Structures are given as structure tokens and as C-alpha cells.
Amino acid sequence: MAKTLFDKIWDKHTVQKIEDGPSVLYIDKHFIHEVTSPQAFNGIEKRGLKVFRPQQVVATADHNVPTINQHLPIKDELSRLQVQQLIENCKKHHIELYGLGHPFQGIVHVIGPELGVTQPGMTIVCGDSHTSTHGAFGAVAFGIGTSEVEMVFASQCLLQTKPKVMRINIEGELHNGVLSKDIILYIIAQITASGATGYFVEYAGSAIRSLSMEARMTICNMSIEMGARGGMIAPDETTFAYMKGRQFAPGNGLWEKKVAEWKELYTDADAVFDHEININASDIQPMITYGTNPGLGIAINGHIPVTDTIPDEGERNNIIKALKYMGLESGKSLLGMPVQHVFIGSCTNSRIEDLRLVASLVKGRKKNENVQVMIVPGSQQVARQATAEGLDKIFKEAGFEIRQAGCSACLGMNEDKIPAGEYCISTSNRNFEGRQGAGARTLLASPLTAAAAAITGVVTDVRELI
Amino acid sequence: MIPLQKIHSRFVPLEMENVDTDQIIPARFLKATTRDGFGKNLFRDWRYENNDETKPKADFVLNQSQFSGEILVAGKNFGCGSSREHAAWALQDYGFKAVVSSFFADIFKNNALNNGVVPVKVSDEFLAKIFALGNEATISIDIDKQTITLDASGLQETFEINTYKKTCLLNGYDDIDYLIANKQAIEAYEEKQV
Numbered sequence A: 001m002a003k004t005l006f007d008k009i010w011d012k013h014t015v016q017k018i019e020d021g022p023s024v025l026y027i028d029k030h031f032i033h034e035v036t037s038p039q040a041f042n043g044i045e046k047r048g049l050k051v052f053r054p055q056q057v058v059a060t061a062d063h064n065v066p067t068i069n070q071h072l073p074i075k076d077e078l079s080r081l082q083v084q085q086l087i088e089n090c091k092k093h094h095i096e097l098y099g100l101g102h103p104f105q106g107i108v109h110v111i112g113p114e115l116g117v118t119q120p121g122m123t124i125v126c127g128d129s130h131t132s133t134h135g136a137f138g139a140v141a142f143g144i145g146t147s148e149v150e151m152v153f154a155s156q157c158l159l160q161t162k163p164k165v166m167r168i169n170i171e172g173e174l175h176n177g178v179l180s181k182d183i184i185l186y187i188i189a190q191i192t193a194s195g196a197t198g199y200f201v202e203y204a205g206s207a208i209r210s211l212s213m214e215a216r217m218t219i220c221n222m223s224i225e226m227g228a229r230g231g232m233i234a235p236d237e238t239t240f241a242y243m244k245g246r247q248f249a250p251g252n253g254l255w256e257k258k259v260a261e262w263k264e265l266y267t268d269a270d271a272v273f274d275h276e277i278n279i280n281a282s283d284i285q286p287m288i289t290y291g292t293n294p295g296l297g298i299a300i301n302g303h304i305p306v307t308d309t310i311p312d313e314g315e316r317n318n319i320i321k322a323l324k325y326m327g328l329e330s331g332k333s334l335l336g337m338p339v340q341h342v343f344i345g346s347c348t349n350s351r352i353e354d355l356r357l358v359a360s361l362v363k364g365r366k367k368n369e370n371v372q373v374m375i376v377p378g379s380q381q382v383a384r385q386a387t388a389e390g391l392d393k394i395f396k397e398a399g400f401e402i403r404q405a406g407c408s409a410c411l412g413m414n415e416d417k418i419p420a421g422e423y424c425i426s427t428s429n430r431n432f433e434g435r436q437g438a439g440a441r442t443l444l445a446s447p448l449t450a451a452a453a454a455i456t457g458v459v460t461d462v463r464e465l466i
Numbered sequence B: 001m002i003p004l005q006k007i008h009s010r011f012v013p014l015e016m017e018n019v020d021t022d023q024i025i026p027a028r029f030l031k032a033t034t035r036d037g038f039g040k041n042l043f044r045d046w047r048y049e050n051n052d053e054t055k056p057k058a059d060f061v062l063n064q065s066q067f068s069g070e071i072l073v074a075g076k077n078f079g080c081g082s083s084r085e086h087a088a089w090a091l092q093d094y095g096f097k098a099v100v101s102s103f104f105a106d107i108f109k110n111n112a113l114n115n116g117v118v119p120v121k122v123s124d125e126f127l128a129k130i131f132a133l134g135n136e137a138t139i140s141i142d143i144d145k146q147t148i149t150l151d152a153s154g155l156q157e158t159f160e161i162n163t164y165k166k167t168c169l170l171n172g173y174d175d176i177d178y179l180i181a182n183k184q185a186i187e188a189y190e191e192k193q194v
Helices: A005-012 A038-046 A077-092 A109-116 A129-137 A146-156 A179-189 A215-227 A239-245 A254-261 A315-326 A351-361 A378-388 A390-399 A447-456 B086-094 B106-113 B125-133 B163-171 B177-183 B183-193
Strands: A015-018 A024-025 A027-030 A056-061 A097-099 A123-126 A140-143 A158-160 A164-171 A198-205 A230-232 A275-280 A287-289 A297-299 A341-344 A372-375 A422-426 A441-444 B008-011 B011-014 B071-074 B097-102 B117-123 B140-143 B147-150 B156-158
Touching: A005 A015, A005 A140, A005 A198, A015 B183, A024 B183, A027 A109, A038 A146, A056 A109, A077 A097, A109 A123, A109 A129, A109 A215, A109 A378, A123 A129, A123 A146, A129 A140, A129 A230, A129 A239, A129 B011, A140 A230, A146 A158, A146 B177, A158 B177, A179 A215, A179 A275, A179 A287, A179 A297, A198 A215, A215 A230, A215 A239, A215 A351, A239 A254, A287 A378, A297 B125, A341 A351, A341 A447, A351 A378, A351 A390, A351 A447, A351 B177, A378 A390, A422 A447, B071 B125, B086 B106, B097 B125, B106 B117, B106 B163, B125 B147, B156 B163, B177 B183
Parallel strands: A027 A056, A027 A123, A056 A097, A123 A140, A164 A198, A164 A275, A198 A230, A341 A372, A341 A422, A422 A441, B011 B071, B071 B097, B097 B117
Antiparallel strands: A015 A024, A024 A158, A287 A297, A287 A441, B008 B140, B140 B147, B147 B156
């Protein structure tokens, strides 16, 4: 029978199926971080259990870590304790930890791929909704809660109900200045923040195939923002070229065999999806969000919807509430609006290609004096690479503040926060109320659009600067 | 988990869509290493002015004494966003045993079920009828029969829950018990892969 890519991987990992219930799904790789793991470690210890397959777990510290002076003890006591707890738990349970100070440390969804831990055909989980990122390699990767982290610790398996499958086809060529971040913001704006709930999404089509691995990761990363359990892209030559030679990628002797297996990971020609969406790449402009969920986005040169004309009452009230929080007006354009902060970072857009793109735009330019610009590499490796390429000099000359690896201002958990009432153009993934700090106002956009605002101090169509 | 068969209670109406887990429990409260005590920070930034517990926001439903109960009723797409199970812990610790909505985010739904908080999915029409009820009205949820009933009118809908999860809720079993009991099958699976 013809199968989708998702079905091939899911079925291969199904240990058993409970009648009128979930499946026991085997997990190949389990990433953990300091925030969602401590209660899971407590849980198995209370039950008198050990971690069942510690070699299949990889840990890092990212959410709580400061992004300056990482060599010093963490100032915030609770953060310090949580990071310390991770160190102790990993030691006790023989789990590899790339913690603060380790050359591999970084945001969990950045380091998995860059180390070659993430591989096609795998099932991958992490107590973090952006685990969908790893789907860019043709893996079934999804976020889980802490009770589920405990399940994987205890049994290397999860009880999961099989989701429906959706394919989003994006055909054609992208306009200049349009990045993969714009593609995913466009899709979410089209289908809403709940439009893919209950589904696992496969992205396909010529526009997707043309993207680099890092650009693909950005798209899969935000699958959760439309409610999808995960997003995935079939592996191809781009995938294999990216992976070859990475630290934990299959080595010589095994490489050819693995690539041959991975080449079987595609959706069969006559496989049927529960839902399918077709998008023309040339319809996509640089995007920006105006509201308090990632589905409330518009083309940078478009207008905020006129609330009076929205027929559905619930949706209308949502947007009215969002605009009130954001201090924005119905029907207006965002172009020219001053912003006080630019944040370039997060598991969505903090990889070396993102930094290169930003550098290409800001080289020889200076940031606007009214904007604070924070650029936070996703990992120690990204930071080292940026320095090796001289990108750090470009950023410094432009007046950007370069920080150390971590989740940083994406989630208002560590020291990096946006003050209440101020606007931040952010390359991260969520514009929820208070996400970047209580009262902070987030405008999600691509690294190029963020860089453009850093230079001009206002919301800008990056195509005017290219 | 504590077994849960029936809930009969008044309800707290949160007439809002897309309530994300950052609102249910903001990230700055995720630094704990235990599961306890999250209830006091439930909806923290909607509940208090400037994070100040002495300044409750009068217009937020948890601060309105006429509303109380073990059932939270919310607009569609409840629990979207972050996978933080702390959201389910906060709801449970506050005293909610069920959340009623016309649509739930997937990860939240699993997290709630794993903590004995029942996500009850109803139709948009039924949800509108609940929001139209007075604050004294009570609701009955029967997990075994999979029904939700508005007590005054007797209006009823059935809701979905798979047999396995229902058995877990009714008896207080959890998934880990099941998985550990099936370790042989898991090891046999592993051997086949090599």
C-alpha cells in the first residue's frame, strides 16, 4: 500500500497498537533541557527506576542560561538551581550533557542537527514544542510534556495516538528578500494558529526543495505555531550534503549504507493525505505579525485587517484584544512604525546562515540610535563560526550587541527581556502576550526584516535596502 | 493519579480563544524542580496588575467572586503554544478537574490527561450555550458515559476519549505503568532493529 513519509517512519517505530487507544511508539533520540526534565527525573526515581536507554538521551542547558558572562555562576538563584539539577541528574543517570562551557552547548534544536545527532528516519522527542525543527531531516520529531519525558526515560517509548497527515505544497520561485521564515509566517497567516491541530505536516514542492537545510529547519520549527504536532521534509541530496562529516553522523563505511536507507524516505506517489494545501511561492512577500498569536501576520507592505469587517465574532474579538495589547490600530500599515528593540536569535533563526544574511545587509551600515539590537547565536559552534568568518566584526561595527548561546529573549525566562510597552522585531517564533517579558510587544519577522529595522529604526520593507 | 469518574460543579467562564500556555503559566515560573504550587501563578499576568498579588485585576474572571468551580470553560484552541506541562499542573493545583472548550491544542490535551484534568471537547453551539448560562448554573461531566450535561436544562453532549485513556482516568492508572509492564515487547522490538 502507498504510504506517506510520516506513515513509513511511524509504522516502523510502532512496537504495538492498543485497541481503541494509542500506539506504543519507540523513540530513537530524546533531547532534554533543564526546564522540562527535573520533574521527570524525580518521577522515575520515586518509582525506583533507572533511565532505560541513557545513550539515546542528549542534554543541554539553554532556556535558563544567561547570554553574557557564561563563565560566571548564574545570578538568578532558581535558574542556577535548575541548571545544577540537570548536571546532577545527567551525572547520576549517565546522560551526555553539553552544558554551559561545553563547546557543543546551545539551543537544543540548533545543536541536534549541527552535531549530526538528528538523522533522517528517526523518531525524536524533547520536552519542548519546537522539537518539530528536527523534522527538516525527514524525521518524526515532536514536542512532549514532562510526564511523557518520564515515559521515555522509563521505557524509551511513548503512548501516542497517530495524528492525521497533511501536505503543504509550495511551488514556484520565491521573490528576492523572501526567506523561509516568510514562507512559514505566510502559511500560518493563511490557515490560522490552530489550522493544523491534529495533523503532522509534510512540506513539499519545488520552493521547499530549493531551500538549504537551515532554511528548512526554520519552517519545520514553526509547525507547532499552527497547531501541528510536527512538520517534516523528505531528505534529499541537500540533507545528505549538510550531514556528511558532522560529529555524530554515520562515519565512513556506514555512510553509504545509511544514505541508501534514507533515500527510501519519501511519500509514495499515490499516497493519500487527510488534507492537502497548495501555495504559490510567488504570492509570498516578506511577512510581519501585528497580533498576539503567530497566525496574525500580514505582508510587510500590507495592512492590519479592518476589525469591523471580520464576520466571525470570536475572531473579531481576538483581533481587537490583540491590537489593544499591541497598541496598534485596525486597518493601518506597520511600515515606518518605530521599534525600540531588535532580537535576532532563538531556535527559529539563530543559525550561521541567519547570521550571514544579517551580516550581508548590515555590512558597512550602522544601527539606528534609537534601537537596541541583540544578536544571539544558537550555539557555541555557531558563535565560533561567526567569529571565524568575521561576522562578529560586522555586527560590532554596526552597533549590535553579540551575546552567548541560549534561548535568550525568545521566552522571558532568563535575564534577556523586552521592557513592558516597547516594540521588538524578533526572529523568534511566538508573539504571545508577555512572551518576551511582561507587557512586551513582539513583531515576528525574518532575519532580513529584523536587520532592516535595526538599521532604520522603523518597520521597513527590506527590499528597499537590498 | 487519583481516579476520576464524575465531576459536578459550577464553572468559570473564560470567554477567549487561543489561550496559550504562556498565559496559563508564564515562563518565569518554570524554574521549579517539583510539580507543586503552580496554582498561585495560574494566569498570573491576567490576574494581577504589574505582577502584584495585592492588585488583582477586577475584570479577570478568576478574581470575580461570583464565579467558581472545578470546571474551566474557554474559547477554542485552548492550550496552544509551548509544551510546558506546568500549564496542566497550574490548572490542577488551582482546583480545576476539567477544561471545556470547542478545540484543544494537541500537546496540552495529552498533558492534561496525564495529570487527571479532563479536556472536554464540545461543539461551538454547546460552548455558546454554556457561556450564556448564569453564574449559579452547574455542569455534570460523566467520564464513563462520556457525557457533559447542563444540569438546569438537561442539555447534553457526548465527548471523545479513547477507551484506553478512559480506563486510565477512571482507575487512576498512568501510561508509565503500562509501558513498564510491556518492557519485554520493547526489548524484543529493539533486538529486531539491529
